[in-house]
Amino acid sequence: MSDAHKHDSHGHDHDHDHSHSHAHESDSCCAPAQSGAPKASSSATACCGTSEAPVVQPVAQLGKQTTTGDGVRTPIRIMQMDCPTEEGLLRKKLGGMQGVTDMEFNLMQRVLTVTHAPKEIEPILAAVRSLGFTPEIANSASSQEESTPEPAKPWWPLALAGVAAIASEAVEWAGLPTWMAAALALVAVFACGITTYKKGWIAIRNGNLNINALMSIAVTGALVLGQWPEAAMVMVLFTIAELIEAKSLDRARNAIRGLMQLAPERATVLQADGTWQDVAAKSVAVDTRVRIKPGERIALDGKIVSGRSAVNQAPITGESLPVEKAEGDPVFAGTINESGSFEYTVTAAANDSTLARIIHAVEEAQGARAPTQRFVDQFARVYTPVVFAIALAVAILPPLLMGADWFTWVYKALVLLVIACPCALVISTPVTIVSGLAAAARQGILVKGGVYLEEGRKLKWLALDKTGTITHGKPAQTDFVVLSGMKEAELRSLAASLAGRSDHPVSKALTEAAKRDNVALRNVDAFEALPGRGTKGVIDGKLFYLGNHRLIHEQGRCSDELEARLSVLEEQGKTVILLADDREVHGMFAVADTVKDSSRQAIAELHDLGIKTVMLTGDNAHTAKAIAAQVGIDEARGDLLPEDKLKVIESKIGQGGAVGMVGDGINDAPALARADIGFAMGAAGTGTAIETADVALMDDDLRKLPRFVRLSRSTHALLVQNIVLALGIKAVFLVLTLTGAGTMWMAVFADVGASLLVVGNGLRLLRK
Ligand SMILES: Nc1ncnc2c1ncn2[C@@H]1O[C@H](COP(=O)(O)OP(=O)(O)OP(=O)(O)O)[C@@H](O)[C@H]1O
Numbered sequence: 001m002s003d004a005h006k007h008d009s010h011g012h013d014h015d016h017d018h019s020h021s022h023a024h025e026s027d028s029c030c031a032p033a034q035s036g037a038p039k040a041s042s043s044a045t046a047c048c049g050t051s052e053a054p055v056v057q058p059v060a061q062l063g064k065q066t067t068t069g070d071g072v073r074t075p076i077r078i079m080q081m082d083c084p085t086e087e088g089l090l091r092k093k094l095g096g097m098q099g100v101t102d103m104e105f106n107l108m109q110r111v112l113t114v115t116h117a118p119k120e121i122e123p124i125l126a127a128v129r130s131l132g133f134t135p136e137i138a139n140s141a142s143s144q145e146e147s148t149p150e151p152a153k154p155w156w157p158l159a160l161a162g163v164a165a166i167a168s169e170a171v172e173w174a175g176l177p178t179w180m181a182a183a184l185a186l187v188a189v190f191a192c193g194i195t196t197y198k199k200g201w202i203a204i205r206n207g208n209l210n211i212n213a214l215m216s217i218a219v220t221g222a223l224v225l226g227q228w229p230e231a232a233m234v235m236v237l238f239t240i241a242e243l244i245e246a247k248s249l250d251r252a253r254n255a256i257r258g259l260m261q262l263a264p265e266r267a268t269v270l271q272a273d274g275t276w277q278d279v280a281a282k283s284v285a286v287d288t289r290v291r292i293k294p295g296e297r298i299a300l301d302g303k304i305v306s307g308r309s310a311v312n313q314a315p316i317t318g319e320s321l322p323v324e325k326a327e328g329d330p331v332f333a334g335t336i337n338e339s340g341s342f343e344y345t346v347t348a349a350a351n352d353s354t355l356a357r358i359i360h361a362v363e364e365a366q367g368a369r370a371p372t373q374r375f376v377d378q379f380a381r382v383y384t385p386v387v388f389a390i391a392l393a394v395a396i397l398p399p400l401l402m403g404a405d406w407f408t409w410v411y412k413a414l415v416l417l418v419i420a421c422p423c424a425l426v427i428s429t430p431v432t433i434v435s436g437l438a439a440a441a442r443q444g445i446l447v448k449g450g451v452y453l454e455e456g457r458k459l460k461w462l463a464l465d466k467t468g469t470i471t472h473g474k475p476a477q478t479d480f481v482v483l484s485g486m487k488e489a490e491l492r493s494l495a496a497s498l499a500g501r502s503d504h505p506v507s508k509a510l511t512e513a514a515k516r517d518n519v520a521l522r523n524v525d526a527f528e529a530l531p532g533r534g535t536k537g538v539i540d541g542k543l544f545y546l547g548n549h550r551l552i553h554e555q556g557r558c559s560d561e562l563e564a565r566l567s568v569l570e571e572q573g574k575t576v577i578l579l580a581d582d583r584e585v586h587g588m589f590a591v592a593d594t595v596k597d598s599s600r601q602a603i604a605e606l607h608d609l610g611i612k613t614v615m616l617t618g619d620n621a622h623t624a625k626a627i628a629a630q631v632g633i634d635e636a637r638g639d640l641l642p643e644d645k646l647k648v649i650e651s652k653i654g655q656g657g658a659v660g661m662v663g664d665g666i667n668d669a670p671a672l673a674r675a676d677i678g679f680a681m682g683a684a685g686t687g688t689a690i691e692t693a694d695v696a697l698m699d700d701d702l703r704k705l706p707r708f709v710r711l712s713r714s715t716h717a718l719l720v721q722n723i724v725l726a727l728g729i730k731a732v733f734l735v736l737t738l739t740g741a742g743t744m745w746m747a748v749f750a751d752v753g754a755s756l757l758v759v760g761n762g763l764r765l766l767r768k
C-alpha cells in the first residue's frame with residue numbers, strides 16, 4: 001500500500017486550519033474590475049464642506065458585487081462622501097429602506113458597501129441621488145478604462161466672492177450707504193456659497209443638521225440681521241478653509257496611494273519569438289518570463305530562474321538592507337533590484353501581487369471602525385443636537401424672559417450654530433488611524449484594522465512560537481548515536497528514509513545531513529505523520545517510528561537511562577528524535593537550530609516597553625528553556641500540542657491585559673486566532689498570512705513587534721491630543737460667545753482651524 005501523495009503537513013497545506021477564524025468575503029483585490037473615472041460633474045468635497053476642492057483620484061479599486069448569505073453586497077463609490085455628515089445623511093436615508101440589511105462606510109476611500117436584497121440596487125442608487133450624491137458601482141464595461149482626473153472647478157467664483165466681501169467690509173467702514181455693502185455681500189455669499197446652501201437644504205429636508213445646514217442658517221441669519229460684511233466674510237472664510245482641509249485629507253489618502261505607485265506600470269517580457277518587449281504590467285500573465293536590469297524596480301511577483309542580485313525589499317518588508325537573491329528565490333512587485341540583472345517567471349498577476357494584497361488589506365482596515373472612532377461618532381451624534389438646542393434657547397429665552405436685546409442674543413445663537421459642527425472632532429480619528437496604518441505598512445507591518453493599532457499599546461503578554469519565530473527555523477543535524485545492535489549505516493538509512501517524506505524542520509535537518517553523506521534512501525510504505533510527535537512508516541515490511549521523547553514514552557519504550565541521555569543533549573538547546581521499531585529504540589539524532597540575532601534585541605525592547613514574553617513550543621521543555629535563556633525570554637513552555645498553546649493563551653488572557661501571539665501562521669492557527677492580537681511572521685512569502693492574521697509582519701524580524709507597540713502608543717497619544725484639542729477649542733469659543741466676545745467669523749475660523757490642526761497632527765504619524 002503505497003501512498004506517495006500523503007505528506008507530513010507541517011509545512012504548507014494547513015490553510016484550512018485558519019480559514020474559518022477570519023473568513024473573508026470581499027474579493028475586490030482580486031476582482032479585475034477597476035472603476036472608471038468619476039464622471040460625475042460634482043467634485044470631491046472637504047469634510048462637511050463646499051465642493052470647490054480639486055478631485056482626487058479614488059485610491060481603491062471598486063470591488064464587484066458579491067453574494068453573501070443575507071443578500072448582495074455592493075460597493076458604491078460616492079465621491080461626495082468623505083465626512084461623517086454625509087455618512088449620517090446616508091445612514092438615515094438608506095437605513096429606513098426595505099431590503100437594506102447592512103451598510104459599511106469607508107470615508108477615506110469614499111466607498112459605501114451596502115448589503116441588500118438581490119435586485120434592490122436601483123432604488124438604493126436613486127435614494128443616494130436624492131441626497132445630491134452621484135453613486136458609482138463597478139461595471140465590467142469600464143473596467144479597463146484608465147481613470148482620468150475630472151477638471152477642477154473654476155476658481156474665479158471664490159476670488160470674486162473674496163473681493164466682494166472685502167469691498168463690502170470697506171464700504172461699511174467708510175460709512176458709504178448700506179445698500180452698497182448689502183449688494184456686495186449678497187454677491188459674495190452667492191458666488192461661493194451656492195453649494196453650501198444646496199447641501200444644507202438637502203440635509204435639513206432629511207432632518208439632518210450637518211455643517212452645511214448650520215452654516216446656511218447662520219449666514220442667512222446674519223443677512224437677516226443686516227450684518228452684511230460679516231455674512232460675506234463668514235461664507236468666504238468657510239469656503240477657503242474647507243478647501244485647505246480637503247487638501248490635508250487627501251494627503252492621508254495619498255499615503256496609501258503612494259504605496260500602490262511603487263510597482264512600475266511596465267515590464268520587459270519575453271515574447272514567443274524570443275525577443276524582449278516592454279508591455280503593460282497589468283496584461284502580463286502568470287508564468288511569463290520577465291527580465292530585470294540593475295537599478296530597475298520589479299513590476300510583478302515572481303521567482304528567479306536565472307541570474308542573481310541584491311534586492312531592496314523595503315517597500316514590502318520595511319527593511320532597507322538589500323537581500324541577496326539567487327535562482328529559486330521569490331521577488332516581489334514594488335521592490336528595487338540594486339546590483340545584478342536576472343530573469344524571473346511571474347507567479348501572480350499584477351492585481352494579485354503581495355503589494356496589491358498589502359494595499360487591499362490597508363484599505364479594508366480603514367473601513368473597520370476603531371474603538372475611539374466609535375466613541376467619537378456616538379458623541380458627535382448627541383453633541384450637535386445639544387448645541388443646536390442651546391442655540392435656540394439662547395436666541396429665545398433671554399429676550400423673552402428678561403427683556404434682553406433680540407439682536408444681541410440671536411446673533412450669539414448664530415455663532416453657537418457655527419460652533420455646533422463636530423467636524424474637527426469626528427475627522428481627527430480616522431485621519432490619525434489611517435496615518436498610523438500607512439506608517440505601519442511602510443515599515444512592513446500590516447495592521448488589519450484600527451482596533452489592533454489601538455489595542456497594541458495594551459499588550460501585557462506576548463507569546464512567541466519557537467521554531468522559525470525566535471529561531472531561524474532551519475535546524476541542522478549535530479549528533480547521532482546508535483542505541484541498539486543496529487549498524488550505523490542502517491540506522492541512518494532508515495531514519496533518513498522516514499525523514500525524507502516529511503517537511504517538518506527537524507526531519508529536514510536529517511534529510512540534509514543524509515544527502516550530504518550520501519546515505520542510501522529506502523522505499524517507505526504507509527507513511528504517516530504523527531502531529532507533535534514524529535512520523536511512522538513501513539520499510540521492508542517492518543514498521544518504524546521516528547519521533548520525539550513523547551512518542552517513545554507513550555509507547556512505553558522509554559527508560560531512565562534513555563531519559564538521561566536525552567537530557568544531556570536537550571540542555572544544550574538541541575532537539576532530539578529517536579528511531580524505534582515496535583520492540584526497541586535503535587538510535588537518536590540531535591538537531592540544533594540557531595536563534596536570530598534580531599530576536600534577542602526584540603525581546604529586550606519588548607521588556608523595556610513593559611511587555612512580558614513567553615515562548616511556546618512543541619519541542620521538549622529542556623530545549624525550550626535553553627533557547628529561551630539565549631534570547632532572554634521570561635517564560636518557556638515546552639512539550640505543547642497545538643491545543644495546549646491555545647490553553648496557555650487563554651490562561652494569560654485570564655490574567656487581564658491584552659495578549660498577543662506571534663507565529664508563522666501555519667501551525668499555530670488556533671492560538672493566533674484566540675489571542676487579542678495575532679501576529680503572523682514572514683507574511684510576504686505566504687499569501688494566506690496576510691489575509692488571516694490580525695497583524696502581518698512582512699519579514700521574520702521580531703523587532704517589528706516593539707516597533708508596532710511604539711506606533712500604537714503614539715497613535716493613541718495623538719488620538720487623545722486631537723480629541724482634547726477639538727473639544728477644547730469648541731469650549732473656549734462657547735465661553736467667548738456667551739460672554740459676548742465671540743464673533744461669527746472667529747467661530748468659523750476656530751471650527752476650520754481646529755479641523756486643520758487635528759488633521760495636521762494626525763498626519764504627523766506618517767513621518768514615523
Ligand atoms: N514530522 C516530524 N519529523 C520529525 N520530528 C517531528 C515531526 N513532527 C514532530 N516532531 C517532533 O515533535 C516535536 C514537536 O513538534 P511540533 O510540530 O508540535 O512543534 P515544532 O513545530 O517543532 O515546534 P514549535 O512549536 O516551536 O513550532 C518536534 O520538536 C520534533 O521533535
Ligand SMILES: [Cu+]
Nearest residue numbers: 553558559563
Ligand atoms: Cu520517558
